[in-house]
Structure formats: C-alpha cells, structure tokens
Amino acid sequence: MSVYTSVGEAELAAWLSRYSIGQLKSLKGIAAGITNTNYFVDTTHGRYVLTLFEVLRLDELPYYLELMSHLARHGVACPAPIADSTDGYASMLAGKPACLVTCLTGAEVSAPSAAQCFAVGEMLAAMHEAGNTFPRRMANPRGPAWWSATAAGLYAEMDALDAASLREEVAFQDRYRFAHLPTGVVHADLFRDNVLFDGDRVAGFIDFYYACNDVLAYDVAIALNDWARRDDGAIDDALARALLAGYQSLRRFSDDEKAAWPVLLRAAGLRFWTSRLLDLYRPQAGEMTYTKDPKVFQRVVEDHRARRDFWL
Amino acid sequence: MSVYTSVGEAELAAWLSRYSIGQLKSLKGIAAGITNTNYFVDTTHGRYVLTLFEVLRLDELPYYLELMSHLARHGVACPAPIADSTDGYASMLAGKPACLVTCLTGAEVSAPSAAQCFAVGEMLAAMHEAGNTFPRRMANPRGPAWWSATAAGLYAEMDALDAASLREEVAFQDRYRFAHLPTGVVHADLFRDNVLFDGDRVAGFIDFYYACNDVLAYDVAIALNDWARRDDGAIDDALARALLAGYQSLRRFSDDEKAAWPVLLRAAGLRFWTSRLLDLYRPQAGEMTYTKDPKVFQRVVEDHRARRDFWL
DSSP states (O other): OOOSSSOOOOHHHHHHHHSOOEEEEEEEEEEOOOSSSSEEEETTTTTEEEESSSOGGGGGGHHHHHHHHHHHHOOOOOOOOOOOSSSEEEEHHHTTEEEEEEOOBOOOSSSOOHHHHHHHHHHHHHHHHGGGGGOOOOOOSSHHHHHHHEEEEEEEGSSHHHHHHHHHHHHHTTOOOOOOOOEEEEOOOOOOOGEEEEEEEEEEOEEEEEEEEHHHHHHHHHHHHHTTBTTOBOOHHHHHHHHHHHTTSOOOOHHHHHHHHHHHHHHHHHHHHHHHHHHHHOOTTTOOOOOOHHHHHHEEEEHHOOOOOOOO | OOOOOOOOOHHHHHTTTTSSSEEEEEEESOOOOOSSEEEEEETTTEEEHHHHHHHOOOGGGHHHHHHHHHHHHTOSOOOOOEEEEEEEOOOEEEEEOOOOOOOOOOOSSOOOOOHHHHHHHHHHHHHHHHGGGOOOOOOOOTSSSHHHHHTTTTTTGGOHHHHHHHHHHHHHHTOOOOTTEEEEOOOSSGGGEEEEEEEEEEEOOHHHHOOOOEEEHHHHHHHHHHTBBOSSOOOOOHHHHHHHHHHHSSSSOOOOHHHHHHHHHHHHHHHHHHHHHHHHHSSOOOOOOOOOOOOHHHOOOOOOOHHHOOOO
C-alpha cells in the first residue's frame, strides 16, 4: 500500500481543469512506489498516472520532469509528463507537489532473460545518447562524498567484520577518480522494478527521481548489479554479458571506461550497500520503508573484489 | 499510392543513427496522404511514421513539428515528433525534408456517429486550449486575401451561375472582419480523413501541415462542414449539434463568436470551395491530386446562406 496522500474525485476534477486531457472518469490508487503516492487517472481522453510527491519539493521537480519529457521526445521509452495551461509539469494538489504522466503498458520482470537484459542495456545506451542534448545539470547527491560520510556514521554500530569490509571498500574507491570518463544524464536507479516490459521489448523506464549527471558507465554498473543478479545473490555471467552487449550495441565503452569498469561495478555496489545500511540504521520517521537487505550489495561488492572476468 | 520518394533500407538505417529509437527492422510505404510520402518504420523499440515532405521546405517545418510536439506534451491526441541527436525534428533524407513521429493506433471513420462528432469537437477545444501556450505564430496563408485573389482568377473560366454565386460569397465575406474574435492555433483542415478513432475515442488528430494562427471558431466551422456533412451533401442537424456540444463542453463560444458563427460557417465553406476550384482549374504539375469536387462546398455555402438555425 503506497497511497500516503488521499485525493478526492472533486478535488482532482478541479485540479484537472488546468489540463487539456478531457473529463475525469475515475481514479484508482496504485499499490507500488515506496516514496510517492500514485494513482491511475482515467479521463475521456485516456489513462494517465498521477504522482503526488511525498518528499521532493515543487522546485526540485523540473529537472526530473523536463528530463522525462526530453527523453520521451527522443523516443526513449519512459513516461511523458503532461503540461498544464501554464506550460508547467507540476503544481500543488492536496498539499503535495503533483504531476501527471502518460501511462505505459507493460509489466515488471522479476527474473529477466538474457534477451531482456540485452534490451535494458540497449535502451540505457539510447537514454544516455538522448541525454546528450538535455540542457539541465544536477550533481549526484549520492556520490563518493555521500557514501564516505554516510559509512563513517555507521561503522560503530555495525558488525565488526562488515564494518571492516565497508571501510575497505570506501578506502578502495577513494583511490580512484573518474573525471576523465564520459558523463551525462544517468538514471542511477535502473533496477528491475523500474523497467516495464512488453515481452522482450522495453515498454518503459520509470522512476527517474534519482536521475542526475554522472559517469555513464557507472549507470551501466548500477543496472548490471541488479539485472544480472540471481536469486542466490551471485551475478550471472550470461545475463551480465547480455546487458553489456545490448549497451555496447549502441554505445561502445572507450578504453578508459573499460579500464575503470571493475572499479565502477564495485562503486555501484557500494552506493546501494551504503543506502540500505542507512535505511536499516536510520529509518526515516513517517516514511514507509520496507527495508531492503544491505547484505545483498555487500555480497555484490565482495564478489566483484574477487572477480577476474568482468564480461568485457 | 502515395510513395513519391523511395527510401532504401540501408539509406534509412544510416539516417536513423541520428535517433535513439533502436535498430531498423523494416519499413513499409503507406498508401495514404496526398502531398507527402509516408512509411511505417519498425525498429527494435517500436513503430514510427516517417514522412518525407514533397512540397514543404526544411525551414518551413519547425512551426508544424514544434506545434505537434507542444500539443502532444499537453495531452492532445496527435503524433509526437521524435527529436534527433541535434535535438531537431527534421533533416534531409533521400533529398527531401523528413521527420519521424510516433505511430498512433486507431482508424479513420467515414460515417461518424454523433458520439464521434462530440469527441472531435471536444478534442478540438482541447487543442485550442493547449495551443494558448505555443509561442510560434503563423498567419493563415489561405485567408480572405487568398480566396479573393484566387476566385478572381477563376471567374472567367467558370460556369456563369457558379461564378456569380462565388462572387456573391466573396463579396459577402468582404463585409465582415473578425479581428475581435478569440484567435489561437487552429488545425484548419480537420476533416474526417485527418482524425483517427479508437471506438468513440479520438486516437489522434493528424496532418497538421495547414495549421496556423487564426480565429478559433473558424476552425470549428471547418470541422463541422465536414464532420456533420452527410453523403447527400446536406449538413446533418444532430451531428452538427453534437460537434458543437463537444466543443462547448470545454470551451464555450462568447457572444461575439455566436454572432459571427453563421458567417464563419460560410467562410469555412468558401475556403474549400475555392481551393477545390483551384485544384480543378490549375492542377499542379507533378503533384498527385485526385481532384475533389468543388460543388460539395458550393452546396455547403449555399445551404448555409439559406439556413436559419445554426445549432447554437
């Protein structure tokens, strides 16, 4: 259940008068999404998704919504925000910043095939290409400075061996700088629950609210650490190769990117290991978090440390 | 048959590298469209429509393509142009200006129901609303100055009675000026063959290449003269009322618009009577025109002259 903010039909119908999408027929809460409230909104013109932002402020939304609009205009499969009579994408509804986006078909895939991993990699490369002309910039708020500071605040409470492993990884990453690698718009959270599939075709990337400007190959590493990860926690070689092959069918890694790739895979693991530890040790009051296991990404990082073949 | 310009797969695949829409799977000529060449283009990401412009120049396209993009962003059902790696919507292909747009579902309706006329009227009002924030402007090249000059060049060759009726109409319209009426972006050619339906729902307006800035109610008159016209050439009262009810469900006519409405209906008829006469008497070399009968709109105008109830 993830409808934190209730919206009534009358209130919504009044708010919809700022849009050119027809008359409200019905709305229905969507039981997905951890941070935001989502509704299906059916009008005489079709189905849309209404999002009420529980954490992001109205002035923080333009980067994300204009990015989604930009990517959709470029043919990247993602929801397209609907502009209102002020030509804006977001305004207040029920006390929360809110927006409407197009409703994609397709469904999540929990156990992806190699063909689906290939398609995700290919669409991610398409997204990276299309992002080249996006004019806005946003630094990654969950980069090395963030994970170093966050980890430092948690070591004392952690199991000693886990803390040592985390310290080792933070120290390892501190030895690398990636300023020379190609950067651009990254999704930064392209996990299985953020991609809709229609068969083996990507019907859409969703949940762009971690998107930012960062190293492109790091985004591939984030995706690979989830898409190629089996239920037992190990990375599946065939799925990893498929995702990389899909990505590189459109955008080949440079020599610099290939050299940095093993470190980026560990960095991508560290970022989620750290955020899951934070969720575990510092749960946010009032935020519904079904805490995900940090051990999953501890294992990803430790497996990458021992790995010799990185599928390139 | 309306593929005037042939495009090969290799040539198209090379051109598609400027887009982020996946790899070319197939292309297929579309046997519709009088002025342009259209293809279905299937890629690994989905289906798109490729248009090669046979008459419009590359520098004339931004108004139309940015308008379609603007309207699509606002939720108006219409094809959305796909932006390329330069963030532009059009470039040269096979010697012609070309663009890609999203492929809509739905089909044309040759004998619309009242429900479909209502839906067309409602979507036209939504388009007029959404056009309010479109920043570009284009004067209507087929306004009163155009039809007066065009008609003047044809009277001598026309049947005397028809010419007298045309002169009467041009003189009648010369007595009216509509500078006081609400203006905005108009489709200006919203005939039955330019709307796709999915049941009673408008799946999309297409062919925006006559769009311009003009009197909004004139656009409604153009649509009504086609959508409510029966096979016998008479305007059907129920269909006319339905289209107007749909339009006014979203955007009510002002008193000024109501007063001008009977004249606008005749103006809308005169515009197509004149263009069809032009196509008949001055066929363009090299342009495939299956000439449409000017008499259809002569009758529309003459019927409106005699009409007393204009469905408002």
